[in-house]
Amino acid sequence: MSDDPMSNLDIHPAVAEALDQDRPVVALESTIISHGMPYPRNVETAMQVEEKVRAEGATPASIAILKGRLKVGLEQSELEYLGRTGTAVTKTSRRDIPFIVSQQQDGATTVAATILIAAMAGIRVMATGGIGGVHRGVEETMDVSADLDELARNTMAVVCAGIKSVLDVGRTLEHLETVGVPVVGFQTNSVPAFYARDSEFAVDYRLDDALEVAAALRSKVSLGLDGAILVTNPVPEEHALEASAVNRLIDEAITAMNAAGVTGKETTPYLLARVAELSAGKSLDANIALVINNARVAAQIACAYCQLAND
Ligand code: PSU
Ligand code: MN
Numbered sequence: 532m533s534d535d536p537m538s539n540l541d542i543h544p545a546v547a548e549a550l551d552q553d554r555p556v557v558a559l560e561s562t563i564i565s566h567g568m569p570y571p572r573n574v575e576t577a578m579q580v581e582e583k584v585r586a587e588g589a590t591p592a593s594i595a596i597l598k599g600r601l602k603v604g605l606e607q608s609e610l611e612y613l614g615r616t617g618t619a620v621t622k623t624s625r626r627d628i629p630f631i632v633s634q635q636q637d638g639a640t641t642v643a644a645t646i647l648i649a650a651m652a653g654i655r656v657m658a659t660g661g662i663g664g665v666h667r668g669v670e671e672t673m674d675v676s677a678d679l680d681e682l683a684r685n686t687m688a689v690v691c692a693g694i695k696s697v698l699d700v701g702r703t704l705e706h707l708e709t710v711g712v713p714v715v716g717f718q719t720n721s722v723p724a725f726y727a728r729d730s731e732f733a734v735d736y737r738l739d740d741a742l743e744v745a746a747a748l749r750s751k752v753s754l755g756l757d758g759a760i761l762v763t764n765p766v767p768e769e770h771a772l773e774a775s776a777v778n779r780l781i782d783e784a785i786t787a788m789n790a791a792g793v794t795g796k797e798t799t800p801y802l803l804a805r806v807a808e809l810s811a812g813k814s815l816d817a818n819i820a821l822v823i824n825n826a827r828v829a830a831q832i833a834c835a836y837c838q839l840a841n842d
Contacts, residue, residue: 543604587830664703693723
């Protein structure tokens with residue numbers, strides 16, 4: 532076994548070519564496919580997300596671990612496999628990676644694991660739906676997603692739809708501030724709350740176009756400042772859910788979760804599935820619409836970043 536971390540990576544030829552030629556690439560996570568949505572809509576969504584990235588002129592790099600290899604860029608058959616296998620694929624964050632690799636298993640990567648692997652490959656932009664964060668009830672559980680500290684380590688723009696109110700939004704923002712991750716509002720002053728376009732919290736910086744985000748990322752790279760810029764992009768208007776109604780569903784889902792004794796890494800997938808059920812699928816429609824919208828913005832940022840880098 533080699534000590535070169537890169538020896539663990541399989542970079543898809545299309546992604547390798549784009550990176551070699553300094554063309555835009557957008558990394559995409561895979562836990563959202565296996566654990567975040569039901570089959571077959573998860574696979575359909577993963578393919579639509581990749582298509583959206585291509586339509587904007589960038590190359591998609593869906594990331595997962597297959598038979599112990601870190602995959603940067605997946606075949607359609609591999610997306611289909613992850614979606615069909617669902618929660619039987621291990622949800623893989625930073626702590627899990629060495630075991631999935633040494634046991635040559637399959638792992639669906641969280642935001643944390645995805646950006647870590649994307650950074651190894653030299654990718655500067657990632658799109659997802661929602662990031663993990665500080666959970667409600669953290670005083671009791673100490674449940675803080677590994678996504679937050681990983682965002683502090685890898686220099687890239689991560690586009691999401693804000694912070695879902697299954698989390699403690701205020702404390703998540705405080706944690707991000709502590710670890711030096713700025714929260715940008717893409718065409719918004721308020722931190723979006725995933726299903727809802729607004730929250731009571733203000734973003735750190737409002738930027739109105741992809742070029743401004745790319746310029747901030749360039750400065751971060753040139754300064755040698757580790758860590759992500761979290762770009763929060765509100766769910767499209769026509770798919771947004773009303774905040775107080777969603778919060779009631781989320782409260783109900785959290786009560787059911789506690790009664791069922793669900794803890795640790797099962798928390799986020801459980802809550803997502805429960806909210807989808809309680810909202811009669813509306814939250815799933817919103818989830819799909821916002822992921823595709825994030826892929827579009829991420830691709831625009833990746834394109835602008837390459838323009839700046841190649842100037
Ligand atoms: N939020 C969503 N959908 C998801 C996730 C979060 O709306 O699929 C997934 C992402 O992969 C994220 C992970 O990185 O859950 C966070 O899990 P945890 O809280 O266990 O770190
Ligand atoms: Mn957790």
